[in-house]
Amino acid sequence: MQMIVIFIIGIILMYTDMAFATFSPMTVFGVEVYFVPKLLLMYILLLTIYAGPRISMFFAILFGVMLDIYIGSLYGIHIFGFIAFVVFMQTAFRVFYRDFVAMAFVVLLNSFLFDFYQYAVYSVLDFISMPVFDYVALRAIPSVLVSALFFVILYVLAIQTAKVRKELRRIN
Amino acid sequence: MRVTKFFNRNRMLIVLFGIVVLIALIGFSLTDRDATTKAEQFTGDTVAATQQAAGAPFGFIGNIFSNITGSFSALEENRKLKQQLDMLPQLQADNERLAAENEKLRKSLEVSSSMAYETVNARVISRAPDQWLESFTIDKGEKDGIKEGMAVSTSEGLIGIVTRVNGGSSFIEMISTNASQNNMSVEVRHDDEAVYGNIRNYDTEKDVLVVENIQSKVKLEEGDEVYTSGLTGAFPEGIVIGKVVEVENDEYGLSQNAYVQMNSDLNDVDNVFVLKRDPESLED
Numbered sequence: 001m002q003m004i005v006i007f008i009i010g011i012i013l014m015y016t017d018m019a020f021a022t023f024s025p026m027t028v029f030g031v032e033v034y035f036v037p038k039l040l041l042m043y044i045l046l047l048t049i050y051a052g053p054r055i056s057m058f059f060a061i062l063f064g065v066m067l068d069i070y071i072g073s074l075y076g077i078h079i080f081g082f083i084a085f086v087v088f089m090q091t092a093f094r095v096f097y098r099d100f101v102a103m104a105f106v107v108l109l110n111s112f113l114f115d116f117y118q119y120a121v122y123s124v125l126d127f128i129s130m131p132v133f134d135y136v137a138l139r140a141i142p143s144v145l146v147s148a149l150f151f152v153i154l155y156v157l158a159i160q161t162a163k164v165r166k167e168l169r170r171i172n
Numbered sequence: 173m174r175v176t177k178f179f180n181r182n183r184m185l186i187v188l189f190g191i192v193v194l195i196a197l198i199g200f201s202l203t204d205r206d207a208t209t210k211a212e213q214f215t216g217d218t219v220a221a222t223q224q225a226a227g228a229p230f231g232f233i234g235n236i237f238s239n240i241t242g243s244f245s246a247l248e249e250n251r252k253l254k255q256q257l258d259m260l261p262q263l264q265a266d267n268e269r270l271a272a273e274n275e276k277l278r279k280s281l282e283v284s285s286s287m288a289y290e291t292v293n294a295r296v297i298s299r300a301p302d303q304w305l306e307s308f309t310i311d312k313g314e315k316d317g318i319k320e321g322m323a324v325s326t327s328e329g330l331i332g333i334v335t336r337v338n339g340g341s342s343f344i345e346m347i348s349t350n351a352s353q354n355n356m357s358v359e360v361r362h363d364d365e366a367v368y369g370n371i372r373n374y375d376t377e378k379d380v381l382v383v384e385n386i387q388s389k390v391k392l393e394e395g396d397e398v399y400t401s402g403l404t405g406a407f408p409e410g411i412v413i414g415k416v417v418e419v420e421n422d423e424y425g426l427s428q429n430a431y432v433q434m435n436s437d438l439n440d441v442d443n444v445f446v447l448k449r450d451p452e453s454l455e456d
Binding site (some may be wrong): 011015016018020021022025049051065069070071072073074075076077084115118119121122125126127129140 | 186187190191193194196197198200201202212215216219220222223226227234292297298300301302303304305309343345349373374375376377
């Protein structure tokens with residue numbers, strides 16, 4: 001039951017991510033500003049804490065493969081990124097306290113690092129040529145701001161989906 | 173439980189192994205393939221179908237909103253239409269002139285009928301969420317006769333290349349990304365003369381395509397039109413790409429480089445045409 005709920009929420013978040021691509025980049029004062037929230041990634045990261053690393057690892061692989069085949073020009077970039085960041089999240093949480101602010105910080109930092117990782121891979125392969133300063137100012141910061149706006153919703157979602165399991169266990 | 177333990181202990185090893193696999197996969201994706209595997213097709217189609225289903229309510233709501241906003245601008249439109257009505261005699265004169273011009277153009281179209289192609293209308297289902305390579309997915313696939321390597325254009329001009337074909341959806345890479353051009357051959361027309369060149373890359377700062385290796389015998393100027401040359405894969409000839417905005421000599425002075433502004437708006441792609449080149453012209 002929990003798996004199905006997570007899967008449906010994951011799909012919706014994936015489409016929300018894609019919906020942003022329809023109106024971004026926005027032209028603000030003559031410069032193009034990119035909004036690239038990583039809602040699906042943040043949700044999977046939150047699941048690592050609230051539903052357990054195994055479940056989040058399963059969905060990291062599932063959505064990684066789906067995204068790679070559906071929209072990937074380079075195979076492996078999503079699946080590797082998702083798995084690596086779930087592992088990173090687990091490690092990070094041994095260091096950080098389990099409180100809301102620390103977690104928000106780590107999750108948002110991860111969503112930024114994931115985008116930066118894509119930026120690095122594509123730059124190395126010479127697919128894109130965006131100067132680092134432009135990247136940070138016009139893409140990384142607006143994206144993290146949008147992600148932060150959605151973070152509270154995702155936080156509630158993750159806690160609620162984590163509860164689904166508990167309730168079912170109680171019944172069983 | 174054992175799985176998690178194993179996982180914790182060998183985390184570093186697994187990540188390293190993952191990097192190796194990632195590099196192998198990147199190498200695999202960079203090779204030129206002219207077929208899409210069944211597994212890819214299945215996954216691609218499933219995601220595309222669910223996306224279309226999930227997108228339907230959003231599209232419906234969007235339509236209602238655009239209808240409401242449309243009714244606000246109706247008054248303004250009405251005023252404009254009345255103005256146009258006043259200009260009717262002038263329009264009639266223009267009409268005659270345009271009819272003559274049309275006749276002339278139609279003649280030139282007959283000449284270019286060797287560049288024949290069929291079009292398949294397609295709707296864009298989704299844009300890639302990472303917004304790096306600007307790729308998108310359309311709702312037509314193998315069963316509509318689409319194949320890898322076909323040209324995709326908007327009503328304004330060329331925009332991309334079909335890279336993966338599923339049963340009922342296809343994956344398009346824009347020519348504005350350096351992932352997909354593969355030194356595509358283009359034709360630049362200056363007055364009546366045509367010279368060939370290759371697309372080197374897309375300059376994201378100036379938002380222009382850089383075309384190199386253009387022979388210097390024809391001096392190009394700003395405003396010259398750029399077309400596909402028909403020498404690349406399954407691309408038909410004479411599909412408009414854009415206009416030259418700047419010309420410079422290359423570093424050795426042997427050839428010219430041109431900066432080409434694309435006609436299509438890369439950020440606003442809704443409906444596209446897939447251009448199926450006449451198979452007879454491909455055989456020779």
